Amino acid sequence: MKRQKEYRYYNPVIECMDRAKLRELQNERLRETVKLEYENVPMYRERMDAKGVKPEDIQTIDDLRKLPFMDKQDLRDYYPWAMLAAPLKDIVRVQGSSGTTGKPIVCGYTENDVEVWTEMVARACVEAGGSDEDIVQVCYGYGLFTGGLGAHQGATRCGATVIPMSAGNTNRQLMMMQDLGSTMLCCTPSYATYLAETIVDQGIKDKIKLRSGLFGAEPWTEEMRQHLEELLDFDACDIYGLTEIGGPGVASECLWKCGMHIAEDHVIAEIINPETGEPLPYGEVGELVFTTITKTGMPMLRYRTHDLCRLTDEKCECGRTLARMSRILGRTDDMMVIRGVNVFPSQVETCFMQEEGIAPFYMLVVDRVNNSDTLELQVELTEEYYAKSDDVKEKIVKAIGARIKSTVGISAKITLMAPKTMPRSEGKAKRVMDNRNIKNM
Ligand code: DLL
Secondary structure, X not given: OOOOOOOOOOOHHHHOOOHHHHHHHHHHHHHHHHHHHHHHOHHHHHHHHHOOOOHHHOOOHHHHHHOOOEOHHHHHHOOOOOOOOOOHHHEEEEEEEOOOOOOOEEEEEEHHHHHHHHHHHHHHHHXXXXXXXXXXXXXXXXXXXXXXXXXXXXXXXXXXXXXXXXXXXXXXXXXXXXXXXXXXXXXXXXXXHHHHHHHHHOOOHHHOXXXXXXXXXXXXXXXXXXXXXXXXXXXXXXXXXXXXXXXEEEEEEOOOOOOEEEOOOOEEEEEEOOOOOOEOOOOOOEEEEEEEOOOOOOOOOOEEEEEEEOEEOOOOOOOOOOOEEOOOOEEOOOOEEEOOEEEOHHHHHHHHHOOOOEEEEEEEEEEEEOOEEEEEEEEEEOHHHHOXXXXXXXXXXXXXXXXXXXXHOOOOEEEEEOOOOOOOOOOOOOOEEEHHHHHHO
């Protein structure tokens, strides 16, 4: 199924560049960005001054570690404009993301930033096999969230025919998908799964022409990919990004699906130990940190994403030399500590996705009973398995429980739910209900 990607937005000069040359390009752009930030953003200048670091001390990537970190809290503290490095009149777009509470964080993009972002998503579309022959159905939400507009701009840049559906209204999505013959789908992996299952349930698979999809904005697993690809017989590629760094397209997978190629001509990626802040070598799991090197509106220096993954700079089978990041393996802050054990929802997910009869809709309910933490996994059965005997269901419960115990190191109560009873999400899925916090308030 690996289609060749001979296309305008496949740019081997950058994407297959010799890594030493790429380093030189990154160093040059890094120096410019540090200067821009120091001269225009008082909060960061003060932070550098406090560390005794001047822009001329940052010459190469090896000097990065001298720079102070930034993170989401800065965007809240300096909301809305105090982190702009460009005059407000040069900001042509505002994008944002909702935090867990309160106001969204907002980022100002200059014309240059929108252009860089567009190019990154166009590259992602091509990596996933897209071209000007594709009909791209965008069901990410349009608005402050970067998913909708990002996919829209990138696919348009590729010359594809774009259907700007935005999220929701599944029947309408499926009607358009059939009538217009969509060949590429852009949405969250959980919504893609829901769409795919509905297609199979409605018996309309032979009317669907999807060849590939760009799925991201939330964590998903290899098992979820396999499930999706089996349902629709297409290529499901991962795409990563965040509003602060430039939206979707910061990294994305090619059809070899062995990690996401990072747009290293626009960002420098580091992995750090989330506790000490010390850089870690390629190959080790740690927190992903980005420095933007072409953004001019709100450049980010050593921005802590709180996303956990590992990096590799080995050349990909596709020929690209850009470093790759693994799937997001969890977040430093969605990590739950249950009876002293660190638990990531994605870890639990891999324990039941391989089980036959299980649909990929679930909720982890954490509670505190008699001063002891409890974990319950509520997970949906398929129609076929829901009709089976209690013995069969008991076996499934036992198998999942045992796998969670051995992989995650904790016992969990497994509750099998009736088909179509768990909430379906059109945007980012909510997978955890931690009642301990409510009770502790
Ligand atoms: O989610 C941008 C995006 C839109 C990416 C569409 C891909 C597709 P934010 O709303 O700012 O931006 O959220 C960023 O979402 O720090 C990750 O925790 C998570 N995330 C994004 N992509 C992935 C992915 C968009 N492929 C936050 N896998 C990030 C896992 C992802 N998590």
